[in-house]
Amino acid sequence: MLSLQDALSLAQQKNLDLVEVSATADPPVCRILDYGKLRYLHAKKVRESRKSQKSPIMREVRFRPNIGDHDLDAKTRKVKALLDDGSKVRVAVFFRGREVTHPELGMSLLKRVAEQVKDDARLERAPTMEGRALAIILAPVASGKAAKKPVEASNA
Numbered sequence: 050m051l052s053l054q055d056a057l058s059l060a061q062q063k064n065l066d067l068v069e070v071s072a073t074a075d076p077p078v079c080r081i082l083d084y085g086k087l088r089y090l091h092a093k094k095v096r097e098s099r100k101s102q103k104s105p106i107m108r109e110v111r112f113r114p115n116i117g118d119h120d121l122d123a124k125t126r127k128v129k130a131l132l133d134d135g136s137k138v139r140v141a142v143f144f145r146g147r148e149v150t151h152p153e154l155g156m157s158l159l160k161r162v163a164e165q166v167k168d169d170a171r172l173e174r175a176p177t178m179e180g181r182a183l184a185i186i187l188a189p190v191a192s193g194k195a196a197k198k199p200v201e202a203s204n205a
Contacts, residue, residue: 050076050101055166058089060081063081065081065083065156066083067082068080068082080156082086085096105135106135106136107136107137107139107186107200108138108139108141109139109141109145110131110138110139111140111142112124112140112141112149112155112158112162113143113145114142114148114154114155114158115148115154116158117127121158125162128162128166128167128187129165132169132170132187132189133169135188136166136186137188138170139172139186140159140163140185140186141179141182141184142154142159142183142184143181143182144181145181149181152178152183155176155183159183159185163187164186170187170189170190171187173188174186194201
């Protein structure tokens with residue numbers, strides 16, 4: 050056990066810093082180390098941990114109310130692929146001109162899409178009209194855990 054003056058002089062001789070590790074201990078615990086290097090290593094570890102985190106990305110797939118069956122199937126496969134990647138997907142039906150007077154066409158289309166992806170997704174936001182688009186948001190079902198509530202055609 051060194052006195053404070055002895056520890057400071059020892060740290061100065063080695064061109065290092067005296068860092069208090071545990072102030073609540075009796076007596077307080079200190080270490081002689083390079084504090085700049087410690088901060089750099091800590092910041093590097095934080096950056097690496099952020100890299101490994103996967104944040105949910107919002108992707109969008111656009112439909113038209115009078116879409117053909119094959120095109121609908123192709124776009125639905127794309128929605129499934131995006132959900133499998135872990136992205137949230139905004140499925141939007143865009144109306145042009147007088148099509149906006151028939152939102153039931155968009156609703157039925159969204160129900161068909163929701164029915165086709167009900168095993169892979171859960172409904173995060175119910176259909177809402179956003180300007181000239183009718184949209185829902187689908188989130189991927191958490192794998193491994195008990196799945197939250199899957200999308201049902203009656204909800205969409």
